[in-house]
Amino acid sequence: MRRKIAAGNWKMNGTLTQLEHLNVLAKRHPTPKVDIVVCPPNTLIAPATAQTGTTAIAIGAQDCHTATTGAHTGDTSAQMLSEAGASHVLVGHSERRCDHDETDRVVCGKAQAAIAQGLIAIICLGETLQQREAGSTLEVIADQLAASIPDIATGETAVIAYEPVWAIGTGLVATAAQIGEVHGFIRAQLIKRFGEDAGQRFRLLYGGSVKAGNADEIFAVADVDGALVGGASLNCDDFSPIITALENSSP
Numbered sequence: 001m002r003r004k005i006a007a008g009n010w011k012m013n014g015t016l017t018q019l020e021h022l023n024v025l026a027k028r029h030p031t032p033k034v035d036i037v038v039c040p041p042n043t044l045i046a047p048a049t050a051q052t053g054t055t056a057i058a059i060g061a062q063d064c065h066t067a068t069t070g071a072h073t074g075d076t077s078a079q080m081l082s083e084a085g086a087s088h089v090l091v092g093h094s095e096r097r098c099d100h101d102e103t104d105r106v107v108c109g110k111a112q113a114a115i116a117q118g119l120i121a122i123i124c125l126g127e128t129l130q131q132r133e134a135g136s137t138l139e140v141i142a143d144q145l146a147a148s149i150p151d152i153a154t155g156e157t158a159v160i161a162y163e164p165v166w167a168i169g170t171g172l173v174a175t176a177a178q179i180g181e182v183h184g185f186i187r188a189q190l191i192k193r194f195g196e197d198a199g200q201r202f203r204l205l206y207g208g209s210v211k212a213g214n215a216d217e218i219f220a221v222a223d224v225d226g227a228l229v230g231g232a233s234l235n236c237d238d239f240s241p242i243i244t245a246l247e248n249s250s251p
């Protein structure tokens with residue numbers, strides 16, 4: 001059985017006072033049936049970890065460098081994130097791929113660095129609208145999967161997040177059929193590369209305008225093991241019902 005994950009990506013949002021949302025979440029979900037991970041900006045990782053303490057909420061980061069230390073002004077290594085209290089880190093988010101020209105090779109190096117440090121790497125992929133309209137979605141996903149996931153990845157150390165770029169922050173959500181097609185394809189590719197048992201152990205998250213109102217439908221899709229939530233993870237009143245929907249979809 002794959003334990004499901006409700007992950008929140010705060011992106012470049014959040015202040016110390018907003019950490020209060022984590023207290024509320026922890027109180028509302030004291031013994032959740034799913035993993036809960038919140039990825040605030042780096043400045044909030046240490047205080048968020050101190051605050052969530054022994055609760056069920058894990059804290060993640062949004063990016064890491066491929067190297068452990070060195071002359072990389074402004075960057076943060078997986079080791080530093082781990083020391084600050086993070087247990088997870090997103091790599092290859094489309095906003096990083098776009099804003100910082102991150103290639104699959106760089107994303108793979110980041111995932112490798114994260115895993116080597118004992119962090120769980122949440123490796124993000126997804127097609128643009130142009131690629132979907134050109135009919136090349138599965139080809140794009142196959143290429144990203146092959147090149148962004150390091151050989152050392154396992155279902156315990158890596159999570160795959162499918163986030164169609166056109167559905168991020170737009171209010172447009174992929175249909176259940178579109179999500180099912182891509183998640184089924186990702187599962188098949190993972191099995192091909194890592195073998196049946198190992199391929200089945202990876203957890204696959206959907207991301208892109210997930211809200212309380214569409215969560216039930218998304219979580220009913222085969223091979224959806226949770227969500228990576230942006231906007232709706234910033235507020236406990238929006239994120240909590242998504243967590244509950246995921247718990248209700250879990251056996």
Ligand code: 13P
Nearest residue numbers: 009168169208209230231
């Ligand atoms: P939204 O949920 O705001 O569309 O963002 C999705 C996302 O990019 C999560 O990483």
